[in-house]
Amino acid sequence: MLGARPNFVKAAPVVRALAEQGVRQGIVHTGQHYDALMSDVFFADLGLPEPIANLGVGSGSHARQTAALLTGLEDVVLAQRPALVVVYGDVNSTLAAILVCAKLHVPTAHVEAGLRSFDREMPEEVNRIVTDALSDILFATSPDALSHLAAEGVDPARVHLVGNPMIDSLFSALDRLDPAPVRDRLGLGERYGVATLHRPANVDDPASAKELVDAVRQVSERLPIVVPLHPRGRTRLAEAGLVDGGNLSIVDPLGYVDFLSLVRGAALVVTDSGGVQEETTMLGVPCLTVRPNTERPITVSHGTNRLVTPAQLLAAADRALADGAATPSGELPPLWDGKAGPRIARVIETWLRGGNLSPAA
Ligand code: UD1
Ligand code: UDP
Incomplete structure (x- = not known):
């Protein structure tokens, strides 16, 4: 079901x-x-x-x-x-x-x-x-x-x-994950970040949404950020100032292959998604998760994921952009083998x- x-x-x-x-x-x-x-x-x-x-x-x-x-x-x-x-x-x-x-x-x-x-x-x-x-x-x-x-x-x-069956799907799609066509369609150069935001704790309350949007906007001063926006956040995040323009592009949600193609070529991902924490771990893309906790701590211990507050986001993004995707354990999660x-x-x-x-x- x-x-x-x-x-x-x-x-x-x-x-x-x-x-x-x-x-x-x-x-x-x-x-x-x-x-x-x-x-x-x-x-x-x-x-x-x-x-x-x-x-x-x-x-x-x-x-x-x-x-x-x-x-x-x-x-x-x-x-x-x-x-x-x-x-x-x-x-x-x-x-x-x-x-x-x-x-x-x-x-x-x-x-x-x-x-x-x-x-x-x-x-x-x-x-x-x-x-x-x-x-x-x-x-x-x-x-x-x-x-x-x-x-x-x-x-x-x-x-x-x-x-992890989500990782099976990623393995199956790997041959089809080509960042170039999606990047071209969205008018992006080779260096860009991707952000996805949809958790109620981030997008439903206007004050939290504003704090988060301000933080993402600051990161977009470092590199272009594309935001494939879940329908849940659309209105609140727009009211909080998440609008297309400058280094921020707000687009409709992307299909699975298009989205992961974009993530594969990204220098940085900012997210509050569960699945995206896992996919960035497998793709070796630095991931900053704007949440106080995660039900997927293995993506922190064995992956590229870091938990941050909105106030920490810019400094964490600077560090991730400088350091790339180091993983603490140096090993991928056990049995995430497709x-x-x-x-x-x-x-x-x-x-x-x-x-x-x-x-x-
Ligand atoms: C749901 C899940 C969440 C998951 C997310 C994945 C629950 C409680 N939450 O959250 O765990 O991370 O899906 O994406 O089940 N809407 C549309 N079109 C759609 C679907 C939703 O416009 O096809 C809009 C509607 O305004 C709706 C809102 O999104 O009210 C929220 O949708 P809902 O399915 O209730 O929860 P999600 O936030 O999508
Ligand atoms: N995803 C997608 N297009 C998007 C955003 C996400 O295909 O624009 C995919 C993502 O790669 C992952 C799944 O959707 O496979 C995660 O869904 P979501 O973030 O909505 O839910 P969560 O994992 O937080 O429950």
């Missing part, structure tokens, strides 16, 4: 590997993200099959959106009676799917289990905790997830450290055949 941009990226390698194992499956798209640039382009770029249903749930407050997700997904699960439902990440569609399945006694698997920011003001953290508490099979992307799940009382026999999808599919296929669930290597 999929609903939002990062779900599509995580699901593609799992769907492909399950198909290769001969598992019969169908994608249910909740419609949480619905703009062509937030949804269709990912199905095309990632080679995802057409969904068997699109619930067209759309946007709303947390309660309204989740309520629509629950009723829509309940109808689908009752009609399809699947042997297993796979959910991804930490968005509202994930939470709703897990709740529906738990109440209907349909077994579930959660891909990207155990990540914790320990910040319950993030809506995603609430979704993660509930999803992991209710999932039958849990697939973890990094070792820290295993200890979080153990601390919450999850039976370790249900948890499988499999690597083979998470097949590992997940093997566990699921064994489970579907009624086999045992001992943790996969």
Whole structure:
């Protein structure tokens, strides 16, 4: 069950590997993200099959959106009676799917289990905790997830450290990641930075948005910055002064291949995205994450990611531009090798055949 941009990226390698194992499956798209640039382009770029249903749930407050997700997904699960439902990440569609399945006694698997920011003001953290508490099979992307799940009382026999399917998608796209055409289309030279901002804590409150926009504008005095803007931030960030002009270009969200092409050629990325922290780690591009915490600390310990406040952003950008992408451990995260999808599919296929669930290597 999929609903939002990062779900599509995580699901593609799992769907492909399950198909290769001969598992019969169908994608249910909740419609949480619905703009062509937030949804269709990912199905095309990632080679995802057409969904068997699109619930067209759309946007709303947390309660309204989740309520629509629950009723829509309940109808689908009752009609399809699947042997297993796979959910991804930490968005509202994930939470709703897990709740529906738990109440209907349909077994579930959660891909990207155990990540914790320990910040319950993030809506995603609430979704993660509930999803992991209710999932039958849990697939973890990094070792820290295993200890979080153990601390919450999850039976370790249900948890499988499999690597990161978002990185599988990146590996699959690598040959298609060419910065030059996107750069040319956006009128950029060879040296530029990319910024993405969409977390509620950054963009919903006018004062926080203003502080962040001022900081990004300062960085744009060092090098041109292109901002492919998530629809969530559009109005607030524009009101806070994030407007096209000078060294800042504000553009629509980019498709998966275009976006990662741009990131691959960037001197610097500024973000509050979860997935982008992981992708920059793999691409070796310096990443400054404007958040007080991350549920992906492995991108700091093993990657190019640094957490910064808006007040620290300019100095951190200067350092990153001078030093490049040094990684503290000198090693990439374990099992981020492009083979998470097949590992997940093997566990699921064994489970579907009624086999045992001992943790996969
Ligand atoms: C959601 C996830 C977040 C994830 C992000 C990925 C939740 C609680 N949050 O946040 O974890 O990082 O997706 O991108 O599930 N909108 C459009 N077109 C679209 C989709 C959204 O214009 O196709 C606008 C609407 O104004 C909507 C707003 O974006 O109200 C927020 O969308 P929503 O899906 O509620 O949350 P995101 O901020 O996208
Ligand atoms: N992404 C994209 N185009 C953009 C911005 C992001 O294709 O304009 C991709 C990015 O490479 C990653 C995914 O979207 O694969 C991350 O989604 P997002 O940042 O919306 O969500 P999060 O990871 O924060 O939940």
